[in-house]
Amino acid sequence: MKKMLFVLLIVSAIKVIPQSIIDKKVNEENLKATLEFLASDALEGRETASNAEKVSALYLATTLKKYGIEPFGDDGTYFQKFDVSVEKFESTSKLMLTDSKGTVIKELFPAEDFGRFSRSYPDPLFSNQSTKLIFAGYGITAPEYNYDDYRDIDVKGKTVVLLMDEPDNKDEAFFEGNKKTKYSESDYKAENAASKGALGVIVISNPEYFAYWNMFKKFTMSESISIYNKEKAHSKTIPIIALSKAVTEILLENEEFTLDQIMEYKKSGKTPAPFELDKKLDYKLDIYSKIKKAENVIGVIKGNDKKLANEFVVLSAHYDHIGTDSEGIVNNGADDDGSGTVSILEAGRVLSLKKDNDRSIVIAFHTGEEKGLLGSGYLTSNAPFVKDIIANINMDMVGREAEDSIHCIGADKLSKKFAQLVEKVNKKTVNMVLDYKYNDPNDPNKFYYRSDHYNYAKKGIPIVFFFDDMKVDYHQPTDDIEKINFKKLGKITTLASELALEAANIEERFPIDVKERGVE
Ligand SMILES: [Zn+2]
Structure with missing residues (x-):
């Protein structure tokens, strides 16, 4: 009787651990649950340096902690804080x-x-x-x-x-x-x-x-x-x-x-x-002017190889958005860039469970992207590990438009080897259509210069930028969670996490064999 009860207890204990926590694969329910929080009206559009930014940052940091991802911000914390100057016309x-x-x-x-x-x-x-x-x-x-x-x-x-x-x-x-x-x-x-x-x-x-x-x-x-x-x-x-x-x-x-x-x-x-x-x-x-604090959130999955652990692959997204409009209506930013944010968080969970990486993998949530790539600019100018970053995978708007394709920008701008790896990993895993339309240097949209990866590229770091080109609800209060395709978001998350892992385990750093304008 006693024994039977014991067995029953074990069985029921196993039953109550949700699959979403122990799943070594990307789990769509996790993506959804996190986005329900970040894209909610309660977070008021996650304006840079606002209180909602602080709440979002804290949520991301505590989730990283829960996933066993170590802090990699300032002074042993998950946060990299910096001063911003806020101005407007009186x-x-x-x-x-x-x-x-x-x-x-x-x-x-x-x-x-x-x-x-x-x-x-x-x-x-x-x-x-x-x-x-x-x-x-x-x-x-x-x-x-x-x-x-x-x-x-x-x-x-x-x-x-x-x-x-x-x-x-x-x-x-x-x-x-x-x-x-x-x-x-x-x-x-x-x-x-x-x-x-x-x-x-x-x-x-x-x-x-x-x-x-x-x-x-x-x-x-x-x-x-x-x-x-x-x-x-x-x-x-x-x-x-x-x-x-x-x-x-x-x-x-x-x-x-x-x-x-x-x-x-x-x-x-x-x-x-x-x-x-x-x-x-x-x-x-008359110009109103105030100095406030903004913060990037950074975690690291340390590499298994003692020497290579001092080199880094960075998975990034921006968790800030544009706040509320003049009537107080919330710009939820579910796709921009709630999608990228929950994607790298979930990628981090999976990678941390696997712990299969020789180099270290950094999960970087940038702030201030909407204000002119501020957080990534600060990180790439101030974080002590920047010179040892071997690649940056940036996700900004990745949960909408055609389910089987994604725009792929910038991978071949610095290293052919890196561009080849992106192709290879995609074929091997989710096999999405990688659309290179916006990778054309003559494309007038110039997306290569318009999200956080560009600050990494400027430092000579090979990057890839995944982007869905959602237009209808761009920077509108209607950029809502109901419109996110979690199947697509799951796929792109799998691609990003597998790419991060393969890059982290590659034998040699990616050779810089393409000369691109604008590298510092
Ligand atoms: Zn964005």
């Missing part, structure tokens, strides 16, 4: 367009009349000033094309009025023809203008751009979050703004050219000559 901010005598023509308010044309806010040094206005073409100085919009003009102490983009031309030898060069970027224009002594930039938008003014309004009033650097507390960034269509027309009224005339010039491939405007611009910008 509603009291304004610009004043005046005539030459200083009489106000129109007061301009953020979002309504003008927008922020850069990710970063201007340095408060330039928030309270009065300037003359001068039109200076595209605002480009490009000696290699013998082109300089600033050649014969003095812009010191003035606001320069500039065209978007760069001179349009079919000639490949002139600004690379139809391709966009760095000279078309707004940050370049602001820096170049500042180097000539200008105190601000107004960008004259292309007419089709005005159709996006509503999106632009949202962006203008959103917080900017950037890594805070004490030594560089003053960014010296001058204001760079765009005006609404109505205000652009007022600006150019009774000046050398109207908006239409300038656009005619532009279309014909010519740059209108520089001219001084009669009007002036006064700045009264």
